[in-house]
Amino acid sequence: MSKKRTHFSALVLSALVALTSMTATACSSNGGTASSKAAASATSSQAAAKPKSGGTLKIATGQTQAVLGYTPKITANAATMYLRLNFDSLLFYDDKGNLTADLAEKWETSPSDKTLTFHLRDGVKFSDGTDFNSEAVKWNIEQYQAAKRTETANIESVETPDAKTAVFHLKTWDSSALTSIGYFVYYMSPTAVKAHDATWAESNPVGTGPFVLTDWQKGVSMKYAKNTKYWRSGEPYLDGINVTVISDVMTLESTLQSGEADMIPYCDITNLKDLAGNSSYVRETNTNGVGVEGWGLIPNSSDPKSPFSNVKVRQAMCYAIDNEKIVKAVGYGYMKTTNQWAAPGASTYNKDVQGYPYNPTKAKQLLTEAGYPNGFDTKIYTLSSGYYADAITAASQELTEVGIRAKPEVTDATKYNSMMANGCDGIMLHFNSISPDLGLYMGRHLDPTGAFYAKMIQHPQDALDLLSQIRSAVNEKAKTDYSMQLQKMIYDQYALFGKPMGVQTINTMKATYVMDDNFHKVNAAAWTPWSTWLNK
Amino acid sequence: MVRLILRRIGQSVVVLFLVTLMVFLVMHAMPGDPVSLYLGPTATPDQIQLYTKEFGFDQPVLVQYGKWITGLFHGNMGRSIAFQEDVGPLLAQRVGVTLSVTLPAFIIAVILGIILGVIAAVNHGKAADSVITSLANIGISVPIFWVGILLVYWLSLKMHWLPVQGYTPLSTDFELGIKKLIMPVFVLALGPMASFTRQTRSAMLEVTQQDYIRTARSKGLKENTVIRGHALRNALIPIITLMGMSIGGLIGGTVLIEQLYVIPGVGSMMMTAIMNKDYMVVQDTVFFIAAVVAVCNLIVDITYGFVDPRIRAEN
Numbered sequence: 001m002s003k004k005r006t007h008f009s010a011l012v013l014s015a016l017v018a019l020t021s022m023t024a025t026a027c028s029s030n031g032g033t034a035s036s037k038a039a040a041s042a043t044s045s046q047a048a049a050k051p052k053s054g055g056t057l058k059i060a061t062g063q064t065q066a067v068l069g070y071t072p073k074i075t076a077n078a079a080t081m082y083l084r085l086n087f088d089s090l091l092f093y094d095d096k097g098n099l100t101a102d103l104a105e106k107w108e109t110s111p112s113d114k115t116l117t118f119h120l121r122d123g124v125k126f127s128d129g130t131d132f133n134s135e136a137v138k139w140n141i142e143q144y145q146a147a148k149r150t151e152t153a154n155i156e157s158v159e160t161p162d163a164k165t166a167v168f169h170l171k172t173w174d175s176s177a178l179t180s181i182g183y184f185v186y187y188m189s190p191t192a193v194k195a196h197d198a199t200w201a202e203s204n205p206v207g208t209g210p211f212v213l214t215d216w217q218k219g220v221s222m223k224y225a226k227n228t229k230y231w232r233s234g235e236p237y238l239d240g241i242n243v244t245v246i247s248d249v250m251t252l253e254s255t256l257q258s259g260e261a262d263m264i265p266y267c268d269i270t271n272l273k274d275l276a277g278n279s280s281y282v283r284e285t286n287t288n289g290v291g292v293e294g295w296g297l298i299p300n301s302s303d304p305k306s307p308f309s310n311v312k313v314r315q316a317m318c319y320a321i322d323n324e325k326i327v328k329a330v331g332y333g334y335m336k337t338t339n340q341w342a343a344p345g346a347s348t349y350n351k352d353v354q355g356y357p358y359n360p361t362k363a364k365q366l367l368t369e370a371g372y373p374n375g376f377d378t379k380i381y382t383l384s385s386g387y388y389a390d391a392i393t394a395a396s397q398e399l400t401e402v403g404i405r406a407k408p409e410v411t412d413a414t415k416y417n418s419m420m421a422n423g424c425d426g427i428m429l430h431f432n433s434i435s436p437d438l439g440l441y442m443g444r445h446l447d448p449t450g451a452f453y454a455k456m457i458q459h460p461q462d463a464l465d466l467l468s469q470i471r472s473a474v475n476e477k478a479k480t481d482y483s484m485q486l487q488k489m490i491y492d493q494y495a496l497f498g499k500p501m502g503v504q505t506i507n508t509m510k511a512t513y514v515m516d517d518n519f520h521k522v523n524a525a526a527w528t529p530w531s532t533w534l535n536k
Numbered sequence: 537m538v539r540l541i542l543r544r545i546g547q548s549v550v551v552l553f554l555v556t557l558m559v560f561l562v563m564h565a566m567p568g569d570p571v572s573l574y575l576g577p578t579a580t581p582d583q584i585q586l587y588t589k590e591f592g593f594d595q596p597v598l599v600q601y602g603k604w605i606t607g608l609f610h611g612n613m614g615r616s617i618a619f620q621e622d623v624g625p626l627l628a629q630r631v632g633v634t635l636s637v638t639l640p641a642f643i644i645a646v647i648l649g650i651i652l653g654v655i656a657a658v659n660h661g662k663a664a665d666s667v668i669t670s671l672a673n674i675g676i677s678v679p680i681f682w683v684g685i686l687l688v689y690w691l692s693l694k695m696h697w698l699p700v701q702g703y704t705p706l707s708t709d710f711e712l713g714i715k716k717l718i719m720p721v722f723v724l725a726l727g728p729m730a731s732f733t734r735q736t737r738s739a740m741l742e743v744t745q746q747d748y749i750r751t752a753r754s755k756g757l758k759e760n761t762v763i764r765g766h767a768l769r770n771a772l773i774p775i776i777t778l779m780g781m782s783i784g785g786l787i788g789g790t791v792l793i794e795q796l797y798v799i800p801g802v803g804s805m806m807m808t809a810i811m812n813k814d815y816m817v818v819q820d821t822v823f824f825i826a827a828v829v830a831v832c833n834l835i836v837d838i839t840y841g842f843v844d845p846r847i848r849a850e851n
Contacts, residue, residue: 064808066617066619066620067620147586148583150587202620203621217629218621218626219618219804219805220798220800221800244701244702246701246798247795248796250796251688251700251795251796251798254688254693254701255701257693258692258693258699260702300606374850413573417572418569418572421572424813435818
């Protein structure tokens with residue numbers, strides 16, 4: 001299960017991006033203090049005490065990593081946990097989901113000039129002692145572009161007027177550009193990489209982050225020590241962090257219970273269930289809806305021969321499934337439901353979306369109107385792992401009851417990934433990063449050339465037009481307004497992405513003495529290792 | 537004897553070739569590809585193309601197999617996509633770890649299994665026989681994974697005697713290393729030990745019915761001498777066969793045990809590789825395991841010759 005989740009958690013990677021987005025008024029300016037305490041304050045209700053220095057945090061996790069040092073090669077969501085130990089980005093998030101300063105002290109955006117200007121923090125050094133400056137920024141962007149990273153594909157050039165200023169010239173203005181460039185690029189020491197090569201850098205991270213890697217047994221364990229050249233004054237508090245990779249969920253749980261580990265990030269839902277109610281542990285989860293993953297059922301509407309090419313059949317499918325009941329059963333109460341591309345409470349959650357509350361009578365009626373009074377046979381593809389298979393089995397029974405005889409077909413992750421890119425002939429499990437930035441995340445599904453599920457859905461022109469308006473919006477209000485309209489159109493009018501089922505929150509289970517780690521707080525995959533301390 | 541050894545080596549080479557070819561073809565026949573699995577769903581077609589070429593997955597399957605075989609002869613075991621490292625050094629690091637679990641498990645299983653089998657046979661029909669036979673049946677029947685979890689629950693979480701998981705080389709910390717080895721070694725030894733017990737008991741019972749054992753006893757030899765000097769030695773042939781066969785089982789068991797107790801050996805590496813469709817690692821570990829089993833069986837065959845002069849004479 002945990003392994004499969006690793007593959008799909010990459011979806012969530014995308015979802016890290018955020019609420020924020022563009023503070024982009026015509027040419028606005030932003031700034032902020034990068035104090036970790038700002039981010040930490042939101043989450044440290046347990047941490048009324050003053051942080052103590054020292055100690056080693058022991059992490060047990062099922063999330064392994066093949067590359068730790070050459071950041072353009074690191075794409076999976078799970079990697080964020082490791083990336084934040086050695087590296088920083090230009091921007092980070094606050095607890096409300098707004099972009100804040102990190103390696104950049106302040107920034108300016110200019111939609112008319114298609115530029116992003118970052119003013120870099122003074123006195124920041126890589127762990128090898130070299131300076132972090134605009135040339136380092138430029139060199140890193142070139143590495144990302146060579147690795148064909150989508151986050152940097154829209155950058156035309158990087159200008160470095162002085163050591164502390166980097167101006168990004170974009171090919172086209174995109175309201176998601178600040179997040180893509182500001183948050184998803186992690187800066188390596190050019191000197192260290194050039195002295196060796198990219199292959200060496202894969203195993204030898206040299207960044208500006210709070211820790212340095214001292215020992216790594218691939219697939220087994222990592223040991224980190226405090227970076228003495230770290231730029232946040234007085235931080236990190238911990239002397240070190242030891243990570244043990246454990247793929248078996250039972251062993252993970254026992255390791256925490258025995259005290260051999262202090263926390264399990266990305267905790268499996270079965271562990272949460274087992275450990276719930278134990279006062280020795282605290283569950284951490286995302287609360288602002290940023291970066292969380294949604295899942296549901298998406299039908300093939302692109303094939304004209306498919307019954308699902310008819311919107312009434314898609315709507316019938318949605319009415320036939322009681323997602324409230326299914327999500328409650330498979331999520332053990334740790335999962336919310338939704339009826340659109342957002343978690344309830346997120347900035348782009350449209351309360352006017354009606355959705356499709358469970359109504360089998362209505363489903364049968366719509367099927368008859370669509371010309372399928374006796375129903376039809378189809379397939380429903382799912383993963384073998386975890387609760388997905390259970391959920392799909394339940395949904396398939398409910399679909400069969402209204403006449404959509406959907407036979408469950410279990411696939412492995414590799415085949416599933418291939419189907420995500422190329423489509424399937426029936427219905428399939430749908431994963432989506434339900435970030436408020438619809439231009440970025442829904443676009444990956446809705447665009448005719450989108451990477452996920454795009455080949456199996458229709459692409460209505462009015463929906464594409466709205467998507468385009470979201471992307472070119474020059475202020476936050478316009479962007480949110482268009483997003484709300486798109487939610488309504490996609491779900492109520494077209495039922496294009498089928499039935500949204502659950503909002504899966506990402507969880508960390510930790511001992512009560514682990515403080516201010518902020519796991520998942522500001523967005524689902526982020527944490528603040530520099531502010532973490534042990535209250536014991 | 538030399539002819540026997542040469543013939544068995546020849547057979548082993550053919551078996552190794554067929555096993556690796558079969559595994560290679562099966563791995564490639566499975567749906568999906570390792571590159572998209574490694575890069576995750578956010579990978580762009582350009583990225584996938586870049587990595588596919590880098591790892592040579594764009595070439596025909598048989599060409600890839602040919603390159604792997606050729607590389608093997610030159611000491612190059614290929615590069616792992618999941619670990620982003622050459623497989624040779626990776627495997628070398630992990631072989632020692634696996635051996636440190638399997639070797640003690642094997643020795644304990646053989647010694648205790650034979651002793652218990654002899655005790656059961658000597659006390660045939662008595663309480664000791666019933667107890668040992670029942671325990672052996674349980675040892676064979678229970679899934680080792682379940683026993684492993686049970687031991688963690690009692691010895692680690694309840695009694696706090698042993699660590700839950702992990703591996704520490706004995707050279708680094710002898711006491712901690714031993715503590716971490718106790719559960720995995722015991723769990724791994726359990727099944728083979730039960731098999732050895734049953735096989736020894738059965739072979740001993742058969743041998744002790746033979747005329748030469750009656751003759752030995754009628755000559756007035758001590759029972760201990762009869763059992764050790766005459767019965768056990770002749771009962772060893774089927775036990776040696778079982779030793780050879782149990783090597784494969786032990787290595788198979790390490791895949792589970794290394795996962796459960798988080799031991800960084802060949803078994804856990806193979807598991808990770810299979811999950812990631814890491815062709816090179818799967819191919820190399822299967823080759824390694826098949827070679828170990830082949831060598832062990834070869835040793836067993838040679839041992840036959842020494843233990844039983846009739847086999848030596850036949851060849």
